[in-house]
Amino acid sequence: MELRKRIPNLGEGDELLIYASAPVMAIVGAVEVSRVIKDAPDHLWTMVKDHAAVEQEFFDQYYQDHLTAYGIFLGHAQLYQKSCALQRLRVAWPGFVPPQNYRYVQVWNAPQHRLTEATTIFPTSRAGRFGLHTRD
Template sequence: MKKILLSIKPEYAEKIFTGIKTYEYRRKIFRDENVKTVVVYVTSPIQKIIGEFSIEKVLSDTPQNIWNQTKDNSGITKEFYDKYFHNRDKAYAIKIKSVNKYKKPMELKDFYISSAPQSFIYVDGSPCGIEE
């Protein structure tokens, strides 16, 4: 099963693992449809991999249509959403199916990753190596 690692801000990662936020928004998305799991790297000041979630589906549409479909479980404000997708024709929303918070947070190096990705990076297993 293929996985990707996403960098997510601490406040949004917390909302994902508490079930408040059931959609993760992205301006770019992975092309491999076999990706079924997202490994969550929490950005500064935490800078740890804290868990993962399984993907139910990925929505793709205009930013307005995506917001209309997902706003009740967005975990973010409309203002933040609009700013994030400003001047974009397409928006992606990853629908979160289930979450698995690790008992012990992990380092990027545990996954053989040297630095946090700006968008995403493919990973294989847990802990894992980078897939080209």
């Protein structure tokens, strides 16, 4: 379960790549989005309180002064047998900087597109929207 004040462009079935920061500095796995809920914070709390891993006091403070709250339910998670180190990402995408929050990436199958070689980095992922972005 992920709580957000603003929602990234996500939908059911989308896949989020999981980047582990220092000292690991690699994409270590992926998780599928199973459901996205948009509601008033008090209504969202009743739906997520058993899944959010936060106390109501923190939840209320987080959404203070917000009329809308978002909950992203996460489904099937996969830990990659071999992670993709930051150095390898930067070979595929020169200038790549890990996101502080989230970003999108699109893997294209067109052979002329410069991201084509990046599909070898995520061999178990489906082509489509991901939770990491390097699209120009």
